[in-house]
Amino acid sequence: MEKFQKLISTVVPLPLQDVDTDQIIPARFLKATTREGFGDNLFRDWRYDPEGKPNADFVLNQENVQGDILVAGKNFGCGSSREHAAWAIYDYGFKVVVSSFFADIFKNNALNNGLLPVQVSDAFLAKIFFIIQGNPSAQLEIDLENELITLQTTGESESFEINAYKRYCLQQGYDDIDFLISKKLEIQEFENATTI
Amino acid sequence: MGRTLFDKIWDSHVIHTIEDGPQVVYIDRHFIHEVTSPQAFAGLKKRGIGVFNTSKTIATADHNVPTKDQHLPIKDALSKHQVDTLIKNCEEFDVELYGLGHPYQGIVHVIGPELGITQPGMTIVCGDSHTSTHGAFGNIAFGIGTSEVEQVLATQCVLQRKPKTMKIQVDGALRKGVVSKDIILYVISQISTSGGTGYFVEFCGSAIESLSMEARMTICNMSIEMGARGGMIAPDEITFNYIKGRQFAPQGSVWDEKLTFWKTLKTDEGAVFDKEYYFDAAAIEPMITYGTNPGMGIGISEKVPADSDTVNATLKKALNYMDLEGGRQLLGKKIDYVFIGSCTNSRIEDLRMVADLVKGKQKADHVNAMIIPGSKQVEKQAVDEGIDKVLAAAGFELRQPGCSACLGMNEDKVPTGMYCVSTSNRNFEGRQGPGARTMLASPLTAAAAALTGYVTDVREMLN
Numbered sequence A: 001m002e003k004f005q006k007l008i009s010t011v012v013p014l015p016l017q018d019v020d021t022d023q024i025i026p027a028r029f030l031k032a033t034t035r036e037g038f039g040d041n042l043f044r045d046w047r048y049d050p051e052g053k054p055n056a057d058f059v060l061n062q063e064n065v066q067g068d069i070l071v072a073g074k075n076f077g078c079g080s081s082r083e084h085a086a087w088a089i090y091d092y093g094f095k096v097v098v099s100s101f102f103a104d105i106f107k108n109n110a111l112n113n114g115l116l117p118v119q120v121s122d123a124f125l126a127k128i129f130f131i132i133q134g135n136p137s138a139q140l141e142i143d144l145e146n147e148l149i150t151l152q153t154t155g156e157s158e159s160f161e162i163n164a165y166k167r168y169c170l171q172q173g174y175d176d177i178d179f180l181i182s183k184k185l186e187i188q189e190f191e192n193a194t195t196i
Numbered sequence B: 001m002g003r004t005l006f007d008k009i010w011d012s013h014v015i016h017t018i019e020d021g022p023q024v025v026y027i028d029r030h031f032i033h034e035v036t037s038p039q040a041f042a043g044l045k046k047r048g049i050g051v052f053n054t055s056k057t058i059a060t061a062d063h064n065v066p067t068k069d070q071h072l073p074i075k076d077a078l079s080k081h082q083v084d085t086l087i088k089n090c091e092e093f094d095v096e097l098y099g100l101g102h103p104y105q106g107i108v109h110v111i112g113p114e115l116g117i118t119q120p121g122m123t124i125v126c127g128d129s130h131t132s133t134h135g136a137f138g139n140i141a142f143g144i145g146t147s148e149v150e151q152v153l154a155t156q157c158v159l160q161r162k163p164k165t166m167k168i169q170v171d172g173a174l175r176k177g178v179v180s181k182d183i184i185l186y187v188i189s190q191i192s193t194s195g196g197t198g199y200f201v202e203f204c205g206s207a208i209e210s211l212s213m214e215a216r217m218t219i220c221n222m223s224i225e226m227g228a229r230g231g232m233i234a235p236d237e238i239t240f241n242y243i244k245g246r247q248f249a250p251q252g253s254v255w256d257e258k259l260t261f262w263k264t265l266k267t268d269e270g271a272v273f274d275k276e277y278y279f280d281a282a283a284i285e286p287m288i289t290y291g292t293n294p295g296m297g298i299g300i301s302e303k304v305p306a307d308s309d310t311v312n313a314t315l316k317k318a319l320n321y322m323d324l325e326g327g328r329q330l331l332g333k334k335i336d337y338v339f340i341g342s343c344t345n346s347r348i349e350d351l352r353m354v355a356d357l358v359k360g361k362q363k364a365d366h367v368n369a370m371i372i373p374g375s376k377q378v379e380k381q382a383v384d385e386g387i388d389k390v391l392a393a394a395g396f397e398l399r400q401p402g403c404s405a406c407l408g409m410n411e412d413k414v415p416t417g418m419y420c421v422s423t424s425n426r427n428f429e430g431r432q433g434p435g436a437r438t439m440l441a442s443p444l445t446a447a448a449a450a451l452t453g454y455v456t457d458v459r460e461m462l463n
């Protein structure tokens, strides 16, 4: 996993609620057996029409909106547990997703892939959308060490929460599996002692 | 202070707690399938490690398999590659596989319970969100991502923060034509698709206790659709009777021991949940969804919310996608497809329910009605009971087991713009095929729609 410390970037706004993982990456693109390449089909059915032509209204197709931060409405990543959703977002080039609420499994999947989910208040989210609407080149700063998200144009900031363990993993580029493997002896003892 | 059933099972599986972080939780059973496991096995290979305990993982092929001519090679090259990769990985890592052609093959959440692998008191995971289904047996079952599949294969553990607990109590008797699918669609419509996020739900109350295991599984299956990590129901005599005698159920003295333990699996009197909801079963009508998430459900006689009720971009987008007008009933809306299947409603009881309703009747000419049994065993049972003939005579097509049009990964898809009344669990845009319009409902309501060709109140067909 890549290390994450601090990021300053323009943002891509997606002001819709309940964006589910079937929209992020539709099931018919889940047939791959590797983790790479899912970014090409990120938001496939919103991004392209049935003939495969880019849909000019969709934000990923708008030249003037680009950035490493995706900002989306409440309850982002609900539905299917497919980790392919986190892979697709990361593979496309996003490093951070900001929303006022994340679905549980998506959040875990994102964190396991070095994609940082930043949960902000509804009010702060509305502010970001408002600012971006007026100024698509406005930037956000994400400071992981201090758990702070800042709107660069206005200087307004809000703190976000991430547990210390996960923060450490992101900063070090350390995976959960490394930690679990280090606990194998304890796990073996536990297994030997239980009956189920 | 008393403890919840969830707390008891969770705490007894924690091996280690990281300060201000997650816990190492031991997993008793791990199910895998072809779509979310290949990258996990690739990870093991990269690290040069094997599966920690091969006896705890069971594999099947379900998401990406054809539901016709399963004895022939899979036509779609990518699907074939994925299914072949599962076969290869299971051989290489010594994991038991109930693949295509095996008498136990089927949707992962149907086969676990029906084989008796799913038992009370366990922790169960699978790289699939509807793993919550297994919770109907009084265990902690939840979906995980592929990185976690790799973790479980490598260490038999996951790293998770303990969720909060929620109680959903449904009391009273269900009215005619109302089944467990309606209960859960109703609950989700009341608390929304994010109302359960961060929680693990225990369903209880007299309406839940009176349900069969199949019906309980339907409820726990969809607990994920309100955002919950999972749902569970305390085990009771109905649970024990269901498990007894199944292929992998404990036997002899082990059965007696387990049974004694299982009988202790209850939430203590006075235990406190982080959140509680109470519902009256008699207030529930047959339900149907109008929108593009499972929370957008209404009673069959109710009206679709009008745009003006909530000036909400998400609702507008949903109604636009569904090409529906707010402020009107769905009753009488012409439909094109009926899909009866998925891990929510593809068990023998669901097929029986449909067969009873359609027996001696004919589906509407313009409707394409598919029924996909959840497993080879369900399929066999349907044939043994003559259900296949009843369905065929009514014009329904009984196909072979798999996820099928629940997620439109194989060739079973609903065409663009068509309406499908579906017994599955997700009505997201494009879920059943690009541009497909899904209305979620119970097997009864779906079968009724197939017969008339319109969204129908099944109660009018029951005497």
Ligand code: SF4
Binding pocket: B062, B063, B107, B108, B109, B128, B130, B341, B342, B343, B344, B402, B403, B406, B407, B424, B425
């Ligand atoms: S039937 Fe549908 S919801 Fe169930 S496991 Fe298969 S794809 Fe997932």
